[in-house]
Amino acid sequence: MNRYNFKEIEAKWQTAWEAAGCxxxxxxxxxxxxxxxxxxxxxxxxxxxxxxxxxHMGHVRNYxxxxxxxxxxxxxxxxxxxxxxxxxxxxxxxxxxxxRGVPPAEWTSNNxxxxxxxxxxxxxSIDWDREIATCDPRYYKHQQRLFLEFLEHDLAYRxxxxxxxxxxxxxxxxxEQVIEGKGWRSGAPIERRKLSQWFFKITAFSQDLLDAxxxxxxxxxxxxxxxxxxxxxxxxxxxxxxxxxxxxxxxEPLEVFTTRPDTLYGASFCALxxxxxxxxxxxxxxxxxxxxxxxxxxxxxxxxxxxxxxxQGYDTGLKVLHPLVGGLExxxxxxxxxxxxxxxxxxxxxxxxxxxxLDFARKYRLEVLPVVLPPDADPGTFAIGNEAYVGDGxxxxxxxxxxxSVPDAxxxxxxxxxxxxxxxxxxxxxxxxxxxxxxxxxxxxxPIVHCAACGPVPVPAEDLPIRLPEDIRFDKPGNxxxxxxxxxxxxxxxxxxxxxxxxxxMDTFVDSSWYFARFCCPQLEDKPLDRALVDRWxxxxxxxxxxxxxxLHLLYSRFFTRGLxxxxxxxxxxxxxxxxxxxxxxxxxxxxxxxxWLYPGxxxxxxxxxxxxxxxxxxxxxxxSVKMSKSKSNTVDPELIxxxxxxxxxxxxxxxxxxxxxxxxxxxxxxxxxWRFVQRLWRLIDEAAPGLPPADAPLPADLSAAAxxxxxxxxxxxxxxxxxxxxxxxxxAVAQIYELSNTLTAFKAGDSGxxxxxxxxxxxxxxxxxxxxxHLAEQMWHGLGHGDLLATRPWPVANAALLIEESxxxxxxxxxxxxxxxxxxxxxxxxxACERALAEPAVQRLLNNGQAPRKVIVVKNRIVNVVV
RNA sequence: GCGGGCGUGGCGGAAUUGGUAGACGCGCUGGCUUUAGGUGCCAGUGGAGCGAUCCGUGGGGGUUCGAGUCCCUCCGCCCGCACCA
Numbered sequence: 008m009n010r011y012n013f014k015e016i017e018a019k020w021q022t023a024w025e026a027a028g029c030x031x032x033x034x035x036x037x038x039x040x041x042x043x044x045x046x047x048x049x050x051x052x053x054x055x056x057x058x059x060x061x062x063h064m065g066h067v068r069n070y071x072x073x074x075x076x077x078x079x080x081x082x083x084x085x086x087x088x089x090x091x092x093x094x095x096x097x098x099x100x101x102x103x104x105x106x107r108g109v110p111p112a113e114w115t116s117n118n119x120x121x122x123x124x125x126x127x128x129x130x131x132s133i134d135w136d137r138e139i140a141t142c143d144p145r146y147y148k149h150q151q152r153l154f155l156e157f158l159e160h161d162l163a164y165r166x167x168x169x170x171x172x173x174x175x176x177x178x179x180x181x182x183e184q185v186i187e188g189k190g191w192r193s194g195a196p197i198e199r200r201k202l203s204q205w206f207f208k209i210t211a212f213s214q215d216l217l218d219a220x221x222x223x224x225x226x227x228x229x230x231x232x233x234x235x236x237x238x239x240x241x242x243x244x245x246x247x248x249x250x251x252x253x254x255x256x257x258x259e260p261l262e263v264f265t266t267r268p269d270t271l272y273g274a275s276f277c278a279l280x281x282x283x284x285x286x287x288x289x290x291x292x293x294x295x296x297x298x299x300x301x302x303x304x305x306x307x308x309x310x311x312x313x314x315x316x317x318x319q320g321y322d323t324g325l326k327v328l329h330p331l332v333g334g335l336e337x338x339x340x341x342x343x344x345x346x347x348x349x350x351x352x353x354x355x356x357x358x359x360x361x362x363x364x365l366d367f368a369r370k371y372r373l374e375v376l377p378v379v380l381p382p383d384a385d386p387g388t389f390a391i392g393n394e395a396y397v398g399d400g401x402x403x404x405x406x407x408x409x410x411x412s413v414p415d416a417x418x419x420x421x422x423x424x425x426x427x428x429x430x431x432x433x434x435x436x437x438x439x440x441x442x443x444x445x446x447x448x449x450x451x452x453x454p455i456v457h458c459a460a461c462g463p464v465p466v467p468a469e470d471l472p473i474r475l476p477e478d479i480r481f482d483k484p485g486n487x488x489x490x491x492x493x494x495x496x497x498x499x500x501x502x503x504x505x506x507x508x509x510x511x512x513m514d515t516f517v518d519s520s521w522y523f524a525r526f527c528c529p530q531l532e533d534k535p536l537d538r539a540l541v542d543r544w545x546x547x548x549x550x551x552x553x554x555x556x557x558x559l560h561l562l563y564s565r566f567f568t569r570g571l572x573x574x575x576x577x578x579x580x581x582x583x584x585x586x587x588x589x590x591x592x593x594x595x596x597x598x599x600x601x602x603x604w605l606y607p608g609x610x611x612x613x614x615x616x617x618x619x620x621x622x623x624x625x626x627x628x629x630x631x632s633v634k635m636s637k638s639k640s641n642t643v644d645p646e647l648i649x650x651x652x653x654x655x656x657x658x659x660x661x662x663x664x665x666x667x668x669x670x671x672x673x674x675x676x677x678x679x680x681x682w683r684f685v686q687r688l689w690r691l692i693d694e695a696a697p698g699l700p701p702a703d704a705p706l707p708a709d710l711s712a713a714a715x716x717x718x719x720x721x722x723x724x725x726x727x728x729x730x731x732x733x734x735x736x737x738x739x740a741v742a743q744i745y746e747l748s749n750t751l752t753a754f755k756a757g758d759s760g761x762x763x764x765x766x767x768x769x770x771x772x773x774x775x776x777x778x779x780x781x782h783l784a785e786q787m788w789h790g791l792g793h794g795d796l797l798a799t800r801p802w803p804v805a806n807a808a809l810l811i812e813e814s815x816x817x818x819x820x821x822x823x824x825x826x827x828x829x830x831x832x833x834x835x836x837x838x839x840a841c842e843r844a845l846a847e848p849a850v851q852r853l854l855n856n857g858q859a860p861r862k863v864i865v866v867k868n869r870i871v872n873v874v875v
Numbered sequence: 876g877c878g879g880g881c882g883u884g885g886c887g888g889a890a891u892u893g894g895u896a897g898a899c900g901c902g903c904u905g906g907c908u909u910u911a912g913g914u915g916c917c918a919g920u921g922g923a924g925c926g927a928u929c930c931g932u933g934g935g936g937g938u939u940c941g942a943g944u945c946c947c948u949c950c951g952c953c954c955g956c957a958c959c960a
Binding site: 054056057059094097098099170171179180181182183184229230232233236237239308309310311313314315316344348362363438439441442444445446447514515516519553554555556557558559560562591631633634663664665666669670671672674676677679680681683684686687690738739741742743744745746749816817818819820822823824825828852861862863864866869870872873874 | 879
């Protein structure tokens with residue numbers, strides 16, 4: 008039996024595609040299609056990878072999906088751009104430098120070379136001439152230029168903000184480097200520190216970023232929802248509480264933000280963020296408060312940690328005056344759950360109608376006065392237990408608002424506060440400005456010079472790029488750029504005096520916020536982007552990546568695109584017209600008797616479902632399937648898979664079974680099954696080809712019933728697979744291809760007409776698998792006697808006349824339960840269907856000796872339901 | 876804590892979007908082929924029952940002639956939370 012030699016064949020077709028330049032994107036006027044019309048453009052982009060050194064299964068899935076779309080669209084007559092690059096700055100390169108002494112630039116470029124080779128093994132239809140890496144000065148030079156433009160347009164500014172500080176390593180930590188309040192390397196309790204940092208003014212576009220979500224109709228609904236919640240527009244009020252002074256005078260009033268001004272009469276305390284200026288002022292004179300604030304700081308900067316922590320407060324001893332209730336004084340606390348970054352950093356607490364406030368009030372024994380009465384409750388007896396009432400109802404206990412609905416009360420109380428000068432209605436966003444300064448080496452340097460006389464001064468555009476120095480050392484804690492003996496010394500571009508460079512680099516999210524546009528003109532030297540080329544390709548028609556980027560990367564890119572538009576680089580309003588978020592790859596986990604994680608390759612499955620260690624034979628515990636990760640040793644190396652089974656097999660398995668948006672499970676059985684199918688398909692064509700009519704033989708005049716049935720099955724497959732690819736239902740496309748292949752395998756050709764239908768089905772099969780298993784498809788195409796590249800062929804079109812069924816099977820139900828099925832001509836009259844259904848013995852039996860049915864429901868071509 | 880999602884045979888999943896639940900694949904069972912095999916081919920495969928039938932889409936309740944699909948409620952698991960990328 009012949010075997011499919013994937014190694015030879017995959018390499019052969021990859022070379023052939025490259026030689027023919029099949030995947031080069033054309034910037035020039037789109038070449039005319041066969042019908043004389045210009046080809047429409049189509050930009051397919053997968054999120055570019057971080058060059059960690061080896062591709063992982065997540066990459067294989069991501070790039071397989073993208074490649075199916077790119078190849079399909081190319082065949083469907085589009086002028087396709089499908090580029091690849093490297094998100095090459097970031098922390099892991101610095102960790103490698105610290106742990107192994109490899110310079111980040113060298114580490115990164117080695118990783119890129121290794122990963123490029125791996126991606127090429129996959130046979131992706133990528134235009135490699137457009138490859139970019141964000142750590143390349145030819146890229147970050149333009150990013151520095153863009154930073155200056157953000158500054159010029161007042162979309163970047165400098166202010167102080169909080170960071171996680173490791174007092175032992177003398178360095179700023181990322182949230183993920185803070186583990187239970189301690190530094191990951193030093194183990195020292197972390198502190199919060201204030202640093203002067205650069206910010207992008209994303210909040211300038213809050214409303215627009217929110218409104219435009221509606222136009223993104225090819226984005227997953229859940230991503231739009233998450234972004235909407237992230238931007239978090241809320242209408243509410245600012246309320247001023249005067250502070251009762253010890254000597255009867257009041258200082259500056261306390262400004263709080265609330266979304267529930269209607270509950271103002273239920274207020275029983277006010278609380279400040281530990282970082283509120285007033286808290287800081289009070290702490291200066293109060294050591295106990297200082298300790299409390301320090302305690303809060305140990306939580307770090309992550310919102311999750313702050314909100315999960317037990318609610319704690321510190322009574323400042325100060326009282327604030329209720330703006331509407333004369334003489335009512337409320338205690339003022341500093342509380343660990345108040346975020347300085349949201350609203351005004353201060354709240355009033357209404358325990359009856361907010362769970363956090365209620366928890367707080369119970370803990371500190373504060374009053375709980377309900378002011379919203381649930382619809383069916385009795386005002387005399389209604390009381391709050393351990394659950395706040397957050398629903399709608401009638402306002403009571405609230406003076407002039409009594410009896411109003413919640414929305415009416417909001418309006419009324421805002422009007423009253425405004426009239427009194429004690430507050431105002433306002434719109435608040437949860438979205439905060441984007442802090443981009445990082446105290447790290449391996450990132451894009453911020454092109455700013457700090458001058459004692461002139462302050463922060465932008466580096467003139469002609470002096471860019473500000474290059475990263477390569478002679479750096481990681482032996483001291485802190486930022487190597489900062490320690491570098493000479494790098495930061497320079498002169499002020501404004502006054503010429505000795506000055507220092509900003510030693511911070513940009514957040515790597517900046518790098519990925521415009522790379523998609525740079526792919527339109529990757530080699531352009533004098534400016535970041537060429538308007539004409541950007542407009543030729545942008546927006547990205549289909550963007551594909553992990554759901555974990557649903558908020559930050561996508562939101563920052565949307566913000567950047569608005570900036571780019573303002574600076575005149577782009578016409579599009581949004582960067583990504585279509586978005587697809589794929590699920591993760593999971594695998595079973597294995598542990599030995601000592602609890603040590605084992606890699607799948609170290610484990611041997613047994614017939615009884617158990618597992619043992621391959622070498623030692625010791626028993627292994629099989630754990631549930633979770634996301635592949637090094638920490639659980641449940642990863643499978645794509646390169647090993649491709650070397651064992653070939654790229655097509657890996658790609659096919661990626662697309663089989665699981666819907667692409669859902670998590671998929673990697674199994675040894677699954678990849679074996681895919682491998683067998685590759686072999687089967689190839690054998691099917693290899694064995695049938697010699698007996699088939701020539702490639703261009705005309706359709707014979709009369710075909711046997713079997714040939715007609717085969718044609719119908721093939722055309723249905725073409726139609727179905729096309730629809731499934733368009734809708735990202737690759738698992739269903741795969742299932743349909745299996746069905747066609749099963750039909751074709753079972754087909755026994757009798758006459759020459761049969762063999763014609765057999766050739767048609769075989770060719771369709773090759774063409775339908777082409778986006779998914781491109782090498783095998785080329786080989787099949789070649790085996791069927793074609794001399795051209797399938798990669799350059801248009802997509803097959805089904806003959807609509809062959810898709811229509813002549814008869815349909817109808818379900819016959821009695822009281823909704825299936826009792827029989829009927830074969831009827833398509834579109835048979837309802838009366839006919841009804842008559843035939845009632846004649847069914849199973850129906851007669853349930854009608855008890857010819858009783859008349861109470862009702863009969865007929866759905867054409869589908870169902871007859873007899874109600875007894 | 877807040878926000879988003881998912882839940883169907885032994886397993887991954889399909890279901891024309893309210894109309895025959897389990898397509899297709901994996902696994903399993905039986906048989907055949909092969910020098911042999913973890914290859915290939917054929918048949919079977921949701922559970923219970925000899926059977927007519929009955930039960931079955933995380934649990935409970937509801938709407939409907941009809942619910943995996945819609946509504947309410949409970950449970951379990953997963954993702955994001957602003958310095959990981």
